[in-house]
Amino acid sequence: MSRTLNVVRMQLINRNTYIWIPLLVLAGAFVLSLALYAIIPSEGIKVGGGAQAPLWYFLVVGVQALTLTFPFSQAMGVTRREFFVGTYLTAAVTAGILAAVFVVGGLIENATDGWGLNGWIFYLDWIWQAGPLGAFVFYFLLAMLFFSAGFWSATIYKRFGALWLTAILLAIAVAFVGVLWIIGRANAWGPVFDWLGSQGSLGLALWSLVIIAVLAATSFVPLRRAVP
Amino acid sequence: MSVAIEVQHLTKRYRQTVAVDDVSFSIEKDTIYGLLGRNGAGKTTVMSMLTAQNFATSGQIRVFGEHPYENARVLQRMCFVRESQKYPDDALPRHAFGTARLFFPNWDQALADRLVDEFQLPMKKTIKKLSRGQLSAVGVIIGLASRAEITFFDEPYLGLDAVARQIFYDRLIEDYSEHPRTIILSSHLIDEVANLLERVLVIDGGRIVLDERTDDIRDRAANIVGESRAVDAFVAGREVIHRESLGRVSSVTVLGTLSAEDHRQLSAAGLDVTPVSLQQLIVRTTQHAAESAPATTGEPADIDEGALR
Numbered sequence: 053m054s055r056t057l058n059v060v061r062m063q064l065i066n067r068n069t070y071i072w073i074p075l076l077v078l079a080g081a082f083v084l085s086l087a088l089y090a091i092i093p094s095e096g097i098k099v100g101g102g103a104q105a106p107l108w109y110f111l112v113v114g115v116q117a118l119t120l121t122f123p124f125s126q127a128m129g130v131t132r133r134e135f136f137v138g139t140y141l142t143a144a145v146t147a148g149i150l151a152a153v154f155v156v157g158g159l160i161e162n163a164t165d166g167w168g169l170n171g172w173i174f175y176l177d178w179i180w181q182a183g184p185l186g187a188f189v190f191y192f193l194l195a196m197l198f199f200s201a202g203f204w205s206a207t208i209y210k211r212f213g214a215l216w217l218t219a220i221l222l223a224i225a226v227a228f229v230g231v232l233w234i235i236g237r238a239n240a241w242g243p244v245f246d247w248l249g250s251q252g253s254l255g256l257a258l259w260s261l262v263i264i265a266v267l268a269a270t271s272f273v274p275l276r277r278a279v280p
Numbered sequence: 281m282s283v284a285i286e287v288q289h290l291t292k293r294y295r296q297t298v299a300v301d302d303v304s305f306s307i308e309k310d311t312i313y314g315l316l317g318r319n320g321a322g323k324t325t326v327m328s329m330l331t332a333q334n335f336a337t338s339g340q341i342r343v344f345g346e347h348p349y350e351n352a353r354v355l356q357r358m359c360f361v362r363e364s365q366k367y368p369d370d371a372l373p374r375h376a377f378g379t380a381r382l383f384f385p386n387w388d389q390a391l392a393d394r395l396v397d398e399f400q401l402p403m404k405k406t407i408k409k410l411s412r413g414q415l416s417a418v419g420v421i422i423g424l425a426s427r428a429e430i431t432f433f434d435e436p437y438l439g440l441d442a443v444a445r446q447i448f449y450d451r452l453i454e455d456y457s458e459h460p461r462t463i464i465l466s467s468h469l470i471d472e473v474a475n476l477l478e479r480v481l482v483i484d485g486g487r488i489v490l491d492e493r494t495d496d497i498r499d500r501a502a503n504i505v506g507e508s509r510a511v512d513a514f515v516a517g518r519e520v521i522h523r524e525s526l527g528r529v530s531s532v533t534v535l536g537t538l539s540a541e542d543h544r545q546l547s548a549a550g551l552d553v554t555p556v557s558l559q560q561l562i563v564r565t566t567q568h569a570a571e572s573a574p575a576t577t578g579e580p581a582d583i584d585e586g587a588l589r
Contacts, residue, residue: 055352055356055383058379058382058383061379061382062368062379062382065368065371065375065378065379066368066369066370066371067370068369068370069369069370116369120366120368120369121368123365123366124365124366124367124368124371124376124379126331126333127359127360127361127362127365127422128379128380128382128383128384129331129352129355129356129357129358129359129383129384129428130352130355130383131350131351131352131355132350133350134352276350277335279328279333279334279335280333280362280366
């Protein structure tokens with residue numbers, strides 16, 4: 053176990069990747085959003101997507117966790133399992149910090165009526181319907197989903213190369229379009245939207261756990277045969 | 281003599297290319313080995329497989345009696361920093377050493393600090409901005425200070441200046457005599473490391489062509505130096521692998537151990553015997569092996585592991 057925790061410390065060598073850049077992205081998105089809200093003359097509710105920026109960055113974090121640190125971990129005599137578990141643990145810790153920042157930001161936002169500008173970044177009604185804890189889980193799992201997608205792509209790339217990664221992504225896109233087509237064919241859009249609505253943000257976040265688990269499992273298997 | 285590594289019928293095939301071809305050998309504990317061979321002979325591939333960084337196509341590997349793959353117990357007793365080692369993006373040398381300290385139980389921080397001074401390694405630059413020699417120094421410092429029971433050095437001298445190379449060789453011998461361990465030094469510059477090596481494994485075209493004690497190899501041949509005619513008379517009928525002449529003086533390298541009778545003849549003829557360089561001997565032996573070996577079925581394994589990543 054201590055070796056797995058040491059993998060966390062190894063990943064966090066790179067403070068820039070895991071801490072400073074996400075915080076900078078977040079601070080930048082926050083300041084820019086507020087500046088835009090201040091410029092907009094309307095008194096109405098102003099909602100922006102600026103808060104998404106650090107979540108997207110987790111995709112990059114997932115890629116870098118593998119490409120930059122896996123070869124070094126091999127020189128340190130780290131097993132592939134220790135690397136995998138330690139790296140996911142690192143992602144969970146940082147995603148937890150990010151989610152906590154979002155929740156604190158949302159609470160402040162709520163208390164100050166959108167920073168006195170009626171501008172909302174963190175506190176989006178549909179995300180917060182299940183309360184602060186629900187919002188925390190939502191943001192945490194969303195960050196983990198982005199991380200898993202990045203880590204998964206990097207592992208497939210490392211193990212099988214760019215051609216296979218592109219082919220697999222294409223296959224997933226084709227399958228997705230196929231599902232949309234089937235829903236349309238069956239005239240089932242109504243029930244689908246009803247179902248999505250009934251899940252709420254927390255329900256959807258918990259469903260993303262399934263995707264995270266699939267991504268994690270399908271990156272662990274090729275990682276076990278990856279060469280630095 | 282106890283065995284640290286045991287390898288049987290190890291083969292690594294990349295599509296059409298055979299990088300390592302049915303190789304068997306064992307590595308004794310507390311010995312300095314030279315893993316010698318030309319570029320692309322398969323040295324890095326073999327070391328990668330021994331440390332479970334790469335996978336064998338077939339064959340058996342036992343390190344301390346166990347398979348190293350996903351085996352933390354074994355892996356933490358080995359250190360292999362490859363020649364083209366990658367480091368985390370913004371890592372400073374300090375970060376790399378700090379991490380090595382976490383994972384190698386015998387890590388000696390004082391030794392690492394001392395080596396940083398001696399190699400004049402800039403500690404404020406990120407590793408990706410270091411020169412080739414400084415990058416080699418990072419690998420050498422991790423290798424030495426980790427004091428792993430089996431330590432691999434993969435072409436450790438690349439880019440190091442003469443002074444730095446000498447520091448490496450001196451510290452290696454010094455630390456090895458205080459803390460004996462198994463050291464495997466891969467190199468294509470044979471004479472450069474010859475004095476350090478107790479045993480050599482020569483790999484060529486993915487095969488082991490020589491696995492012997494360095495002293496025994498040196499005894500296999502001798503330089504006969506002296507007046508050309510006397511030298512020619514002595515070497516007549518012997519296997520000559522090299523010949524140099526300057527005026528009426530010749531130096532001829534002959535294969536075979538010299539007997540007491542030979543030595544008597546030599547001194548009677550006023551001829552001198554000098555040792556042969558390991559490099560020359562190995563080059564000749566390798567060429568010999570290549571000529572006498574039956575035509576290989578696969579392509580020549582002149583590929584670098586890095587090219588296949």
